[in-house]
Amino acid sequence: MGQIVEVRGLKIPKEGENGIYFVESTSRDLLNPLIGWSQGHFIIEQELGERRVRTIDRQTVTDIQSVSSIPSVIKKPQAIIEGDGDVAAGVLVDSSSLSIERALTVEEFKNRILDLLEN
DSSP: OOOOOOOTTOOOOOTTOOEEEOBSOSSSOOSOOBTTGGGGEEEEEEETTEEEEEETTOOEEEEEOOSTTSOTTTSOOHHHHTSTTOOOTTEEEEOOTTOGGGSOBHHHHHHHHHHHHHO
8 A cells, every 4th residue: 555645834736726837857756846845836717717827825926027136135045945835036926815816817927937038
């Protein structure tokens, strides 16, 4: 029989969940393959015919920005970034759960990521 290990703070995508996932590796056995644990896990919700993006903690993603312009004195140390619950650097959110109409659409989210990769 197989064994199950449960880790506090680990939020693996649920079966049937629609989302955008940033994965560290698909070939290595990792406890959590998502980059930064919750920081690489975004939920897609349907709202008024549009698919919009939220963080795993249900904050609406309102923009994606390059982190190169963030002064190093205010960047979080890697040890803090790797913890569960923080939003990834460069991801701007609105913590009001009622503001889904302000969230980026899936296409806007993808385009902003692609723009960052190209520049």
